Amino acid sequence: MSQASAAAAGISPFPVNGELPVVIVGAGLAGLTVALHLAEQGQPVVVLAKRDLGEGATAWAQGGIVGVLGSDDSVESHVRDTQDAGAGLVAEDTARFIAEHSARAVGWLVEQGVPFSPDPDGPLGLHLTREGGHAVRRIAHAADATGKAIHESLLGRARAHPLVDLRARWMAVDLITNRHLKQSEGSAPRCHGIYALDIDTQRVETLPARAVVLATGGVGKVYRYTSNPDTATGDGIAMAWRAGCRAANMEFIQFHPTCLYHPQERSFLITEAMRGEGAVLRLPGVPSEESPWGARFMAAHDERLELAPRDIVARAIDFEMKKHGVDHVWLDATHLGEAFLKEHFPNIHARCLTLGIDIAKQPIPVVPAAHYTCGGVVTDLSGRADVPGLFAVGEATYTGLHGANRLASNSLLECVVIGQTCARAILEDAVPRVPKLPAWDESLVENADEQVVISHNWDELRLLMWNYVGIVRTTKRLERALHRIKLLKDEIEDYYANFRVNRDLLELRNLVVCAELIVRSALMRHESRGLHYSRDFPATLPVSFPTVLTRKAKSRS
Numbered sequence: 001m002s003q004a005s006a007a008a009a010g011i012s013p014f015p016v017n018g019e020l021p022v023v024i025v026g027a028g029l030a031g032l033t034v035a036l037h038l039a040e041q042g043q044p045v046v047v048l049a050k051r052d053l054g055e056g057a058t059a060w061a062q063g064g065i066v067g068v069l070g071s072d073d074s075v076e077s078h079v080r081d082t083q084d085a086g087a088g089l090v091a092e093d094t095a096r097f098i099a100e101h102s103a104r105a106v107g108w109l110v111e112q113g114v115p116f117s118p119d120p121d122g123p124l125g126l127h128l129t130r131e132g133g134h135a136v137r138r139i140a141h142a143a144d145a146t147g148k149a150i151h152e153s154l155l156g157r158a159r160a161h162p163l164v165d166l167r168a169r170w171m172a173v174d175l176i177t178n179r180h181l182k183q184s185e186g187s188a189p190r191c192h193g194i195y196a197l198d199i200d201t202q203r204v205e206t207l208p209a210r211a212v213v214l215a216t217g218g219v220g221k222v223y224r225y226t227s228n229p230d231t232a233t234g235d236g237i238a239m240a241w242r243a244g245c246r247a248a249n250m251e252f253i254q255f256h257p258t259c260l261y262h263p264q265e266r267s268f269l270i271t272e273a274m275r276g277e278g279a280v281l282r283l284p285g286v287p288s289e290e291s292p293w294g295a296r297f298m299a300a301h302d303e304r305l306e307l308a309p310r311d312i313v314a315r316a317i318d319f320e321m322k323k324h325g326v327d328h329v330w331l332d333a334t335h336l337g338e339a340f341l342k343e344h345f346p347n348i349h350a351r352c353l354t355l356g357i358d359i360a361k362q363p364i365p366v367v368p369a370a371h372y373t374c375g376g377v378v379t380d381l382s383g384r385a386d387v388p389g390l391f392a393v394g395e396a397t398y399t400g401l402h403g404a405n406r407l408a409s410n411s412l413l414e415c416v417v418i419g420q421t422c423a424r425a426i427l428e429d430a431v432p433r434v435p436k437l438p439a440w441d442e443s444l445v446e447n448a449d450e451q452v453v454i455s456h457n458w459d460e461l462r463l464l465m466w467n468y469v470g471i472v473r474t475t476k477r478l479e480r481a482l483h484r485i486k487l488l489k490d491e492i493e494d495y496y497a498n499f500r501v502n503r504d505l506l507e508l509r510n511l512v513v514c515a516e517l518i519v520r521s522a523l524m525r526h527e528s529r530g531l532h533y534s535r536d537f538p539a540t541l542p543v544s545f546p547t548v549l550t551r552k553a554k555s556r557s
Contacts, residue, residue: 020434021046021165022426023194023207025172025236026215028058029147029412030394032154033419034213034383034426036112039163041427046207047164048196050171050503053155056231057217057395058412061147062271062347063131064139065412067106068099069123073136075099082410085133085309086403087530089249089546094400097381098410098417105416106140114153116140129344130276131408133309139409144271144345150412169199171503172235175212175243176437177387191243191389192434199503204440211426213383214240214392215419218373219253219514221507224466226370227259227269233507234514236396240377241513241551245386248398248548249375250514251521252531254406255471256371257281257313260364261328262355270331270366272408274345275306279333281317282363284326293330293363311405311531314368318471321367330363368471372411374402374531375521378548383422389432391425393418400546404530445500453495454504457488458511465515473522475536482519488512521547 022038024031027049035045049056068078078099083090110116110124117140119127128137142149158164173195181192193208216236220228241247258275260268275281280296282288288295301316302308308316317329333341338360341349345359352359376397383391394415401414468481489512496509527541528534 019044020208020210020431022211022213023048023209024213024215025194026056026217026394027053027155027166028056028215028217028394028415029150029154030415030419031213031215032151032158033416034215034393034423035158035164036154036161037420037423038426039161041423042163043210043427044163045165047158047166048170048172049166049168050199050235051169051231053166053168054151055229056151057229058147058415059151060227060229060269061412062144062269063273064129064141064146064409065106065109065150065416066102066138066409067123067126067128067140067413068102068138069106069126069140070128070136070138071123073138077135078102078138081134082401082407083403085405085407087405087540088544089403089530091400091403094381098401098414101417102413105413105420108416108420109150109153112153112157114142114150116142116146116149129273131272132275132304132307132313133407139273141273143347144273145347147412171197171199171506172216172239173197173204173440173501173506175239175387175390176206176208177243180438181435189244189387190432191387192432193437195440197501197503197506202500202502204442204501206437206439208434208437209389210431211389211391211429213422213426214377214385214390214396215394216396218376218395219511219518220370220373222462222465222511222515222518223253223370223470224462225259225266225367227256227267228370229267233511234373235507235510236392237376237517238510238513240385240387240390240392241517243387243390244551245390246378246548246550247376247517248378248546249402249404249521250373250517250549251525251547252374252402252404253370253518254310254372254374254531255314255368257310257317257368258331258364258366259369259371260352261367262357262365264355265351267369268351269371270348270364271345272310274331274333274348277340277344278336279331280306281313282330282332283320283324284328284330286324291332293332309405310371310408315471315533317366317368328365328367331366332363333359334361334363372406374404374406375547379418381418381421382425383418384425391422393422398546404532442500445498447500451504454508457492458504458508461485461488461508461512461515465518469515469519469522471533473532473534475523475534478519478523482516482523485512485516485519489516517549520549
């Protein structure tokens with residue numbers, strides 16, 4: 001798109017106001033944190049969202065954000081809880097850095113107008129709750145819709161800022177690196193911008209950039225059942241991998257223990273904070289003198305009961321479901337009372353009520369579902385990836401914070417803390433000279449003949465991952481999965497090479513890359529640790545290390 005046509009369409013041309021922008025892929029908490037900090041320092045930014053601006057994972061987050069704020073809390077306590085949840089693979093320096101900056105991160109969100117649940121007697125005037133794996137109450141929240149409250153506040157700020165160009169329905173296709181440049185031989189590798197699809201016009205545009213920030217979220221949609229929104233297709237991880245970046249700990253996929261089990265609602269999450277406030281898990285059909293809804297079962301799996309870390313709770317539910325042949329378990333909060341539930345969990349109460357479930361009078365049917373990607377693009381504590389000019393923040397990354405399992409509510413905190421350091425690093429770097437970038441070439445492709453090929457491969461991939469690469473794994477299943485994934489990948493790449501791109505094709509292409517990374521990582525880990533449980537290697541090794549995958553580029557990059 002020319003500068004003239006871009007301006008006529010209401011889109012800021014490149015450069016923006018004579019200055020090369022930073023292009024941020026993703027409009028969730030991570031992306032908006034980077035955008036606002038850059039814009040406040042006079043740096044133009046362009047933020048791309050492949051669907052509507054409010055459809056990312058941030059707005060779906062219910063629980064809250066960690067803040068080491070209370071007099072009964074400390075940085076050391078938070079670091080210890082993070083390490084315990086991470087099962088020996090947490091990078092201590094990362095955990096300490098994040099914990100030390102947690103109070104400042106929460107304070108910044110308060111300054112942005114986020115309406116956290118108040119408590120006049122609480123630190124910063126905030127009500128703090130507790131979630132599984134935390135020793136004390138340290139979770140700042142906005143009832144049970146914290147992510148929505150945060151996202152709406154930051155999005156409002158971004159919309160009002162003249163240097164933030166928000167573009168809905170724009171999807172990144174691929175990063176532009178030296179391999180795209182004819183004159184690149186012998187030059188240092190660098191990310192110069194991105195190719196992006198304007199979904200409404202179906203045109204792929206070339207966007208040069210001072211830096212590119214990947215804030216695209218996780219890979220939940222690679223599984224059949226997930227708590228994630230449709231945007232979670234691993235776009236940033238796949239693009240960075242194709243550009244030559246390392247990926248780490250991709251085997252550690254967190255399955256949230258309590259996703260609502262209902263035919264009309266497959267992705268509605270029942271926040272961990274509900275168990276933090278006293279809700280308990282029960283087995284349907286198993287008699288109990290205590291309750292007509294069935295017996296509690298967590299005591300057989302962990303002394304922390306329902307407050308055990310998510311991997312333990314999810315595996316316990318999976319075990320009990322298979323043992324007793326049930327499709328779900330119950331999450332029983334009836335003893336907490338209707339007034340308490342309406343005050344602390346108004347959205348869950350209302351949503352379940354529309355589905356015929358009164359959570360004050362009956363338990364909630366729940367199952368585990370793919371929830372969070374603990375691995376991703378390897379970055380430092382400023383979000384720098386392996387390719388200069390490329391940064392990544394949030395769930396798409398591996399910083400060492402989450403180890404083998406994420407501690408509840410650390411993810412939103414990581415987005416803010418690393419988002420701030422990322423913006424600072426971009427501003428400190430010298431402004432690069434971006435060469436003339438080639439336009440997207442569609443001269444040898446045509447419109448797709450049958451979209452059913454995409455939908456069929458999508459369904460096959462997600463079912464394959466659910467059955468073979470789920471909560472409990474075996475080497476034989478992983479090897480079978482890898483074999484089929486490679487065949488699917490070849491089919492998808494052939495389709496990509498011959499037909500014009502659309503969002504479904506791009507997402508499928510990215511998902512199959514991420515699926516391969518997950519399986520390859522799982523095959524490399526000969527133990528059970530955290531979120532990765534293998535029947536062939538049930539023991540936990542005394543010493544272990546992150547799983548780091550390196551891609552050897554086939555061409556100049």
